[in-house]
């Protein structure tokens with residue numbers, strides 16, 4: 190094959206006719222790297238390059254260099270020019286910037302002059318992408334580093350106890366109590382969930398929400414978002430269907446501290462403090478929606494959440510919509526199956542279709558259909574009371 194490196198270099202984000210084609214190519218490029226790297230190259234990438242890149246990124250976030258760079262016009266800069274933007278030892282700054290350039294986070298536009306890439310430009314645009322780095326540094330990284338010794342300490346049992354799980358082993362507290370004690374990280378988690386929602390298919394992208402709107406029978410709530418965080422999913426739902434909805438017909442439920450963080454939302458959205466381990470107070474809504482909620486919990490807690498939710502549902506009318514990863518045991522995927530290991534932080538799990546079916550059937554639900562969108566790891570499971 191003629192000059193493979195030049196052919197690979199010629200491929201850019203604009204080389205694809207659709208986003209789906211681009212996503213397929215990303216998956217192929219990752220697989221390609223695994224095929225062509227030697228074992229040592231893979232080892233070096235994962236144990237040196239990737240941790241160093243995350244540390245460098247968090248240093249630059251703390252320096253707020255990206256916003257300052259963008260405010261200064263965002264054009265390519267030398268280390269000398271960058272050092273005028275921030276208060277940082279010159280040698281330290283150059284080591285961090287060189288590492289990020291070497292790791293393709295910055296472009297070397299000419300010798301010693303660095304330009305922003307789409308990723309580093311996104312770090313300047315708001316808290317969304319930087320929050321993913323902080324989440325890794327403050328919570329996911331240290332928690333997952335304790336995972337191997339935690340499971341060893343349990344005799345290699347599958348983690349299913351959210352009270353005495355990895356988080357208690359690492360911090361002495363459950364994940365939810367630890368977050369309450371670390372409000373800055375709790376805020377980061379809310380921002381990460383919002384970022385996730387902004388970058389992945391929404392409920393309306395996957396599920397025929399128009400049909401849901403057409404099925405509204407009376408004046409009850411239309412969509413109750415249980416554990417809806419700061420309201421990003423209902424906000425995007427309101428963008429699509431708000432004109433057909435009465436004020437307050439979308440209900441955002443979460444813990445009080447999270448609801449307070451949600452701020453002002455669209456008039457169709459009503460905010461409500463609600464603990465989903467207590468009976469659902471909104472009766473007979475058209476649909477109850479949970480996005481990335483049940484994956485945080487082991488089956489025993491999911492059953493308690495679903496039993497409490499059922500108390501609000503009207504048989505033959507209310508739908509349960511679970512927006513979750515559905516794992517394919519015959520074709521594991523980098524994204525969904527990595528999320529499954531991350532969920533061990535809370536003794537939760539991503540589930541296969543068979544595991545979702547067993548969980549729902551054990552609590553008196555039947556699955557009507559599982560909706561998917563192209564390569565997306567997430568599906569929407571529509572279920573109702575038997």
Ligand SMILES: C[S@@+](CC[C@H](N)C(=O)[O-])C[C@H]1O[C@@H](n2cnc3c(N)ncnc32)[C@H](O)[C@@H]1O
Nearest residue numbers: 382416417418443444447463464465466480481
């Ligand atoms: C992984 S986040 C998912 C947030 C949102 N649905 C999304 O997909 O972006 C889980 C949510 O469950 C909420 N939560 C945890 N325990 C809860 C409880 N007992 N009652 C209500 N919400 C709870 C958290 O505050 C958080 O917003």
